[in-house]
Structure formats: C-alpha cells, structure tokens
Amino acid sequence: MREFGNSSGGNDLTVAIIASRFNHFIVEQLVKGAMDAVKRHGIDEDRQTLVWVPGAFELPLMADQLASSGRYDAVIALGAVIRGGTPHFDYVAGECAGGLGRVALDRGIPVSFGVLTTDTIEQALERAGTGEGNKGFDAAMTAIEMVETMRKVADYLQATPEP
Ligand code: INI
Numbered sequence: 001m002r003e004f005g006n007s008s009g010g011n012d013l014t015v016a017i018i019a020s021r022f023n024h025f026i027v028e029q030l031v032k033g034a035m036d037a038v039k040r041h042g043i044d045e046d047r048q049t050l051v052w053v054p055g056a057f058e059l060p061l062m063a064d065q066l067a068s069s070g071r072y073d074a075v076i077a078l079g080a081v082i083r084g085g086t087p088h089f090d091y092v093a094g095e096c097a098g099g100l101g102r103v104a105l106d107r108g109i110p111v112s113f114g115v116l117t118t119d120t121i122e123q124a125l126e127r128a129g130t131g132e133g134n135k136g137f138d139a140a141m142t143a144i145e146m147v148e149t150m151r152k153v154a155d156y157l158q159a160t161p162e163p
Helices: 024-040 056-068 088-107 121-126 135-159
Strands: 015-020 048-053 074-082 111-118
Touching: 015 024, 015 056, 015 135, 024 048, 024 074, 024 111, 024 121, 024 135, 048 056, 056 074, 056 088, 056 111, 074 088, 074 121, 074 135, 088 111, 111 121, 111 135
Parallel strands: 015 048, 015 074, 074 111
Antiparallel strands: none
C-alpha cells in the first residue's frame, strides 16, 4: 500500500495570494492568516505575490491570469461574501467558487478556496480570527499540502511502470 499526503515540508514553493477588497476589514485578517502559514513553511518573501481585486467575483479571473503564467505552484484565493439578505450573494459566491474550481482544473495547479460565505458579519469574523480559527491560514495550508502531494504523486507515476 502506498500512501501520499501525510507530510509537509518544502520551502521551494512559489505562491500567489489573491484577496478581494470587498469586506476589507475581514479579508485583511484572512491575508494575515495565509501569510502566517506561508511563513511557517519557510517560503521566502520573494516567492510570494499578493494581488488585491475589487470583489470575490473578480477572484477567478485573477487566479486564471496568475495560474496560466506558469510562475506559481499554487494560488490562494481569499474573500468574504456576506449574505445580508440579498440574492446577489448567491451569484457572487456561486460564480466565485465555480470559477476558482475551474481554474484549478484548467491550469493543473491547486487553487484553494479561502472565501468565507456567511449569513452575517459576526460569522465571518469568527472565521477570520488568529491561528486555528482563520480560514485564510487553512486555505494556505491546503494549497501547500496539495502542491507537495501532487509533486510526490507525479514523481511516483513517472518512476513506476504500469503494473
Ligand atoms: N463581493 C464580495 O467580495 N463580497 C460580497 O459580500 C459582495 N456582495 O455582497 O455584493 C461582493 N460583491 C461585489 C462583487 O464581488 C463584484 O466585485 C461586483 O459585482 C463587480 O463585478
């Protein structure tokens, strides 16, 4: 039995963080969390790029531009879509999630979904706290883990003949 995906290391990653300015006071906490995770992995600052876009709806297009450049191992997308009693929520959140997923599949690199989708500002703040309770931190950890695991699986597939 072969197992992949149970370790992390690797500080040779190049990552892009994209963040939406909408609900900036929440998203800036997610950015801090993501940068904390990236730093804990020992990824140098010159291997990190941070790009701000107007809202969560714009995240997929920016993710696609960065992912298609071939310069990044992963993209970490951060935002906060808060329902606030408007149907706009469903359109923005749906397009954002679907678009980011499509970029990952089209471009073949991890694009992690660090976009809060909540009913209230309070719920969003709870998920943008320090340390463990920060979805930006989680999204960055997920992206890093996926790069590491995809590399290992690629190495394995290349080195091993089909049975
Ligand atoms: N963008 C967000 O990131 N969060 C929201 O909660 C939000 N709401 O509620 O409308 C939001 N709207 C803006 C949207 O992302 C686009 O920037 C805008 O529609 C222009 O394309």
